[in-house]
Amino acid sequence: MYRYDDFDRHFVHQRAAQFRDQLERHLAGHLPDDDFRALRLQNGWYVQRHAPMARIAVPYGELSSRQLRALARIAREFDGRDGGPYEGRGGGFGHFTTRQNCQFNWIALPDAADVMDILADVDMHGIQTSGNCIRNITSDCFAGVAADEIVDPRPYCEILRQWSTLHPEFAFLPRKFKIAVSGAAEDRAATAWHDIGLVLKKNDAGEIGFEVRVGGGMGRTPIIGTVARDFLPWQEILVFIEAIVRVYNRYGRRDNLYKSRIKILVKAEGQKFVDAVEAEFANILARDLDGSAHLLTDAERDRIAACFELPQGVAPIVEAHDGAHANASKPAAYTRWLERNVHPHQLAGYRAVTLSLKRAGQPPGDASADQMDLAAELADRFSASELRVSHDQNLVLPWVRASELPALWQAAREAGFATPNIGYLTDMIACPGGDVCALANARSLPIAAAITERFDDLDELHDIGDIDLHISGCINSCGHHHSGHIGILGVDKDGQEWYQVSLGGADGSTLSGAATTGKVIGPSFAADEVPDVIEAVIDAYRAERADGDERFIATVRRVGIEPFKVAANAVRRATAVHA
Amino acid sequence: MTSLGPTRSMQLAGCATHPIRFVDGDAPVDFVLANDAEVESIVADLPRYHSIALVFPKWADGRAYSQARLLRGRYRFAGEIRATGEVLVDMMPLLARTGFDAVALRADQSKEFAERALSFFSDGHYQGDLIEPQPRFRRSDTEGSE
Numbered sequence: 001m002y003r004y005d006d007f008d009r010h011f012v013h014q015r016a017a018q019f020r021d022q023l024e025r026h027l028a029g030h031l032p033d034d035d036f037r038a039l040r041l042q043n044g045w046y047v048q049r050h051a052p053m054a055r056i057a058v059p060y061g062e063l064s065s066r067q068l069r070a071l072a073r074i075a076r077e078f079d080g081r082d083g084g085p086y087e088g089r090g091g092g093f094g095h096f097t098t099r100q101n102c103q104f105n106w107i108a109l110p111d112a113a114d115v116m117d118i119l120a121d122v123d124m125h126g127i128q129t130s131g132n133c134i135r136n137i138t139s140d141c142f143a144g145v146a147a148d149e150i151v152d153p154r155p156y157c158e159i160l161r162q163w164s165t166l167h168p169e170f171a172f173l174p175r176k177f178k179i180a181v182s183g184a185a186e187d188r189a190a191t192a193w194h195d196i197g198l199v200l201k202k203n204d205a206g207e208i209g210f211e212v213r214v215g216g217g218m219g220r221t222p223i224i225g226t227v228a229r230d231f232l233p234w235q236e237i238l239v240f241i242e243a244i245v246r247v248y249n250r251y252g253r254r255d256n257l258y259k260s261r262i263k264i265l266v267k268a269e270g271q272k273f274v275d276a277v278e279a280e281f282a283n284i285l286a287r288d289l290d291g292s293a294h295l296l297t298d299a300e301r302d303r304i305a306a307c308f309e310l311p312q313g314v315a316p317i318v319e320a321h322d323g324a325h326a327n328a329s330k331p332a333a334y335t336r337w338l339e340r341n342v343h344p345h346q347l348a349g350y351r352a353v354t355l356s357l358k359r360a361g362q363p364p365g366d367a368s369a370d371q372m373d374l375a376a377e378l379a380d381r382f383s384a385s386e387l388r389v390s391h392d393q394n395l396v397l398p399w400v401r402a403s404e405l406p407a408l409w410q411a412a413r414e415a416g417f418a419t420p421n422i423g424y425l426t427d428m429i430a431c432p433g434g435d436v437c438a439l440a441n442a443r444s445l446p447i448a449a450a451i452t453e454r455f456d457d458l459d460e461l462h463d464i465g466d467i468d469l470h471i472s473g474c475i476n477s478c479g480h481h482h483s484g485h486i487g488i489l490g491v492d493k494d495g496q497e498w499y500q501v502s503l504g505g506a507d508g509s510t511l512s513g514a515a516t517t518g519k520v521i522g523p524s525f526a527a528d529e530v531p532d533v534i535e536a537v538i539d540a541y542r543a544e545r546a547d548g549d550e551r552f553i554a555t556v557r558r559v560g561i562e563p564f565k566v567a568a569n570a571v572r573r574a575t576a577v578h579a
Numbered sequence: 580m581t582s583l584g585p586t587r588s589m590q591l592a593g594c595a596t597h598p599i600r601f602v603d604g605d606a607p608v609d610f611v612l613a614n615d616a617e618v619e620s621i622v623a624d625l626p627r628y629h630s631i632a633l634v635f636p637k638w639a640d641g642r643a644y645s646q647a648r649l650l651r652g653r654y655r656f657a658g659e660i661r662a663t664g665e666v667l668v669d670m671m672p673l674l675a676r677t678g679f680d681a682v683a684l685r686a687d688q689s690k691e692f693a694e695r696a697l698s699f700f701s702d703g704h705y706q707g708d709l710i711e712p713q714p715r716f717r718r719s720d721t722e723g724s725e
Contacts, residue, residue, distance in 0.1 A: 007715065010702055018699040022669065025692070035667055038639045132639070162705040163714070168676035169648050172641025238706075238714075249645045289652045290712035300716040 001062050001386055002158045002307045004123040012120040015127060015166075019043045020113035027110060042133060042171065044126025045112055049438040051086050054104045054112065055129040056119060058389050060139035060157040060181070061100035065376035065385040070122040071102050072372035074115055079369075080106035094372060096357060096365040098429055098480055099178070100138050100389040101129055105436045127165055132173045134164040134245070138180045140188040141390035144308055145352050145398045147344035151200035151208050153183035155305040156234065159296065163238050170245050174252035175260040177245065178217075189391060190507040192216050192224045192515035193483060195262050196244060201231065208234045214244055214277075215266025218477035222517040223263040224508075228274050234301070236281075238294040243280035247273065310347070311384035314399050317349025334409055336420040336458065342405060349402050353382075355395040355417035356427065360452050363445045364430040365393030374415040382408045393429055394422065424461040425469055425538070426452050429480055433473030433490065434497070440473035442490025442497035442527075447471055450531045455538075464538055466511055467552045483507045485553045486537060487518045488530065498524035498575075501533055503564055504556045512553055521565040526574040533568045540567035599675055599697075601690055604683040608632040608661060614642040618649045625656050633679070635664035644677040651678030651709050668693040672700065676708035 022039045025031040031039075044055040056071065071094050080091015091106035107115060119125055129136055137157045144152045160179060164170070170177075180189040183200035191197030197213035209231040216225030232240055248262045266273050284291045343352040355375055358364050367375065375395050379387045382404055383397035390396055395417070400408055412418040421427045428451065431437065433444025448471055455461055470484030474491075481487030487502040505518030525533050540563050545555045556564070609628040612621060614636060631650065633643035643662065650656040661681040662674050668688050675697060684693060707714040
């Protein structure tokens with residue numbers, strides 16, 4: 001993991017002090033709501049439907065057990081705290097998001113500065129987790145351990161984190177700006193869906209560079225990013241991104257919120273946009289005062305990369321114990337867990353293990369204070385005190401010895417993290433939705449719960465196989481419905497909640513194929529129809545699939561959406577009249 | 580109005596403090612550049628100007644930061660760059676770091692708070708800016724710096 005030095009540590013404390021000053025001025029009446037809004041947003045504080053929401057940055061998803069315990073402490077002591085305004089409102093939980101952050105929904109605003117101090121003590125913050133600025137950099141949850149990794153993206157993520165942190169020119173862009181970085185054969189960071197998507201690669205000479213995509217995004221206008229450079233030498237990445245963001249800051253639309261993302265500018269201008277970026281890039285280097293100062297040096301990359309060497313006590317194990325192999329003495333549940341929750345590793349004798357945060361009775365991605373402490377304990381025991389937050393809203397233990405898998409399985413089961421459903425239908429992505437979010441048109445969590453309840457049979461889930469179900473409570477697409485093999489979007493009509501279902505979307509991966517937007521299968525459904533619709537769609541898939549193991553997404557691609565539409569329409573009740 | 584001379588921004592780069600002066604909202608200025616205007620369109624005229632006002636129609640509209648950065652860092656404008664419009668005290672660090680050296684604060688804003696807003700990050704920042712063009716990784720306090 002990245003290790004904060006004195007500068008980093010002092011920096012987050014100074015940021016916490018600055019925020020305390022702003023909060024105190026606000027509470028004292030010197031800083032009105034309208035002026036305070038953008039300041040609190042850039043520290044991660046939203047004001048939601050019922051209470052503030054705090055979004056804490058987990059840079060590129062890396063988390064130490066010590067940091068997770070601090071999040072647990074915040075959940076326990078501040079989220080819906082006793083004696084506070086939100087006591088009894090279901091607090092005490094953290095919610096892990098698709099952007100690898102952690103959110104709290106029931107912390108009172110006057111407590112916000114204390115929370116930021118606690119975070120700063122463990123090298124954490126909420127800097128730029130919201131607002132129209134460069135947001136937390138996201139990456140592959142298996143970065144640095146993935147068996148299919150070409151280049152470890154973490155040092156580059158950290159370099160980008162530092163460069164983008166409190167960048168003075170880019171704090172008030174037309175709209176939010178998200179960067180994702182991947183360095184493996186499989187893209188687990190949905191890079192093509194980001195404002196900037198970076199894929200690390202090596203050229204024939206073995207040199208490292210980035211494929212740079214720009215202008216991807218979801219929302220009302222889902223667009224896959226355009227490749228601006230096939231291979232940008234890594235040394236130039238900060239300057240190239242500076243050029244992109246400057247062109248966007250100058251020319252991105254500010255007259256219409258829905259047209260203000262960079263994707264709209266890229267789509268409208270096409271090659272002219274890329275040309276403008278290239279011209280700006282050349283200008284920075286050729287004409288600007290110290291224009292080459294942000295070209296990265298070997299020394300800097302080495303300094304940062306040194307933080308990401310193997311954790312203490314982790315070394316390749318040549319004669320691996322066969323804990324990773326199922327055998328007759330192990331129960332079937334263990335075998336299934338090995339198949340679904342245990343992932344190959346680049347280091348001999350090691351595995352990465354997903355702790356599933358998708359289980360009946362709890363919203364996807366949620367963890368209580370006690371559960372966070374338990375996960376921290378598992379990390380200490382089994383994973384060099386390190387965890388990851390995944391894009392799919394689970395936790396990952398990245399440094400597990402294969403020989404310890406049976407013990408970890410037992411401990412994870414006892415802690416409720418061993419549901420062997422990773423990649424299955426119930427391993428769904430869902431935003432917090434209308435239960436807490438002020439933007440949402442509809443609730444996501446009851447839909448997620450109903451589907452989880454409907455598909456509670458592991459044999460059935462196994463038969464259905466790999467499938468990405470993504471649920472968003474509104475068009476802002478925090479639940480990434482556009483990229484779900486099955487996407488569910490909450491919409492509001494006449495003050496009621498309805499759900500649009502789409503099929504065939506993809507994050508962009510080997511399993512899913514190139515990133516693409518799902519197709520809507522007809523008019524919206526009523527909330528209580530949704531589980532039946534999903535079941536009908538799944539049944540149609542099982543009837544249509546070519547052989548025993550054609551995956552859902554492949555079947556949808558092959559046969560088109562029509563058979564699924566027919567099946568879904570057949571289970572309409574309240575909405576039958578629209579069909 | 581005093582001419583600041585061509586090496587102004589280099590001097591600024593070495594300054595530990597942030598030499599931003601406060602001016603009245605109606606103080607005269609040589610040129611007002613709208614925030615959707617091209618900096619490039621006035622480059623030929625820059626030698627004639629001692630002061631240029633950039634505009635924040637809303638405080639969260641950040642276009643003028645890029646304009647200031649280009650005027651100072653690319654076109655070496657050495658005169659005064661003034662922030663006008665909806666200028667709030669909490670913008671001070673960003674203004675100082677992108678090359679502004681004068682502000683006309685919104686009428687209700689306090690100079691005392693504005694000064695304090697400049698005081699929080701005493702060790703500097705990660706990325707280079709118009710106060711310190713070198714990013715942290717090229718400064719001497721980083722072990723790995725060249």
